[in-house]
Amino acid sequence: MDHAADALRTDLMTITRHVLNEQTKHAESRGDFTILLSHIVLGCKFVCSAVNKAGLAKLIGLAGETNVQGEEQKKLDVLSNEVFVKALISSGRTCILVSEEDEEATFVDPALRGKYCVVFDPLDGSSNIDCGVSIGTIFGIYMVKDKNEVTINNVLQPGKNMLAAGYCMYGSSCTLVLSSGNGVNGFTLDPSLGEFILTHPNIKIPKKGKIYSVNEGNAKNWDGPTAKFVEKCKFPKDGSSPKSLRYIGSMVADVHRTLLYGGIFLYPADKKSPTGKLRVLYEVFPMSFLMEQAGGQAFTGTQRALDLVPTKIHQRSPIFLGSYDDVEEIKSLYAAEECNA
Numbered sequence: 001m002d003h004a005a006d007a008l009r010t011d012l013m014t015i016t017r018h019v020l021n022e023q024t025k026h027a028e029s030r031g032d033f034t035i036l037l038s039h040i041v042l043g044c045k046f047v048c049s050a051v052n053k054a055g056l057a058k059l060i061g062l063a064g065e066t067n068v069q070g071e072e073q074k075k076l077d078v079l080s081n082e083v084f085v086k087a088l089i090s091s092g093r094t095c096i097l098v099s100e101e102d103e104e105a106t107f108v109d110p111a112l113r114g115k116y117c118v119v120f121d122p123l124d125g126s127s128n129i130d131c132g133v134s135i136g137t138i139f140g141i142y143m144v145k146d147k148n149e150v151t152i153n154n155v156l157q158p159g160k161n162m163l164a165a166g167y168c169m170y171g172s173s174c175t176l177v178l179s180s181g182n183g184v185n186g187f188t189l190d191p192s193l194g195e196f197i198l199t200h201p202n203i204k205i206p207k208k209g210k211i212y213s214v215n216e217g218n219a220k221n222w223d224g225p226t227a228k229f230v231e232k233c234k235f236p237k238d239g240s241s242p243k244s245l246r247y248i249g250s251m252v253a254d255v256h257r258t259l260l261y262g263g264i265f266l267y268p269a270d271k272k273s274p275t276g277k278l279r280v281l282y283e284v285f286p287m288s289f290l291m292e293q294a295g296g297q298a299f300t301g302t303q304r305a306l307d308l309v310p311t312k313i314h315q316r317s318p319i320f321l322g323s324y325d326d327v328e329e330i331k332s333l334y335a336a337e338e339c340n341a
């Protein structure tokens with residue numbers, strides 16, 4: 001297509017148009033979710049721009065602080081957190097915010113309150129910032145009945161109660177993947193337009209995949225089912241080909257690849273981290289929500305991930321998520337171990 005024709009393409013499905021279309025399906029909707037989402041999108045664009053120029057704008061390196069998890073914060077962790085906290089509060093549609101970078105939940109001033117609670121990991125995959133490897137933002141959204149009566153229990157809810165979830169990946173392109181409980185759609189930022197355009201409508205994860213994704217450096221501490229599963233991936237006994245290993249170390253990027261290509265992403269518990277590493281509210285739940293909406297599964301080693309009821313905002317959980325059949329296999333290994341116990 002030539003540029004003149006391209007310039008006339010004003011029929012593109014932007015993320016705002018997409019969400020407005022969804023809104024028309026709910027007669028009771030007053031546009032609050034659309035406004036909230038437009039603020040999340042703004043935050044993503046801002047962070048994307050900061051990530052792109054991180055090396056030039058002296059945004060790589062440590063901020064000099066540690067967060068509640070005891071992890072050293074990078075400058076981009078701190079900046080991204082500030083960006084999303086401000087964007088979410090200024091939307092006028094939020095009442096509680098839970099961020100990986102803040103020890104306590106933020107209760108929005110009553111004058112600025114709306115009915116949505118947003119849980120988020122402002123910058124996921126921080127260890128990959130300084131070498132320019134894909135990183136992202138993850139978010140999940142709950143809704144309260146009464147914005148004047150909010151307590152921490154409004155976010156200590158199982159993931160199945162989320163209204164929407166998504167992530168934005170700052171990679172070779174900037175991609176926002178979103179589900180509001182009616183399938184999964186992917187949007188790519190067109191830098192010349194400054195708009196996210198629907199490029200991956202109705203994403204469905206392949207039923208079975210050829211890739212497994214796990215930090216094998218932890219193998220000596222794994223439990224029996226995880227060790228058996230990975231052994232089967234490498235040396236299948238049914239005559240099938242071994243699976244390939246891909247591990248980036250940014251959950252957003254590893255899950256994005258799993259969603260599009262199929263396969264399984266594992267961050268199991270191990271002897272050193274008996275509750276796993278990934279955080280329930282803003283890593284495990286949003287990604288599990290997206291996986292289920294795309295036809296896959298998410299399992300903690302003991303239950304469906306979205307059924308878990310968190311008791312603390314920064315709680316961790318083991319997680320196995322991806323293609324339906326691959327997750328089914330790890331579930332049966334855990335079930336077999338339980339029978340033998």
Ligand SMILES: O=P(O)(O)OC[C@H]1O[C@](O)(COP(=O)(O)O)[C@@H](O)[C@@H]1O
Binds near residue numbers: 071121127
């Ligand atoms: O380095 P490990 O132990 O394999 O952990 C990788 C995991 O840790 C994380 O980086 C944690 O996220 P943060 O960067 O938000 O702390 C995930 O993105 C990733 O899946």
Ligand SMILES: [Mg+2]
Binds near residue numbers: 121124283
């Ligand atoms: Mg993270």
Ligand SMILES: [Mg+2]
Binds near residue numbers: 124
């Ligand atoms: Mg993070």
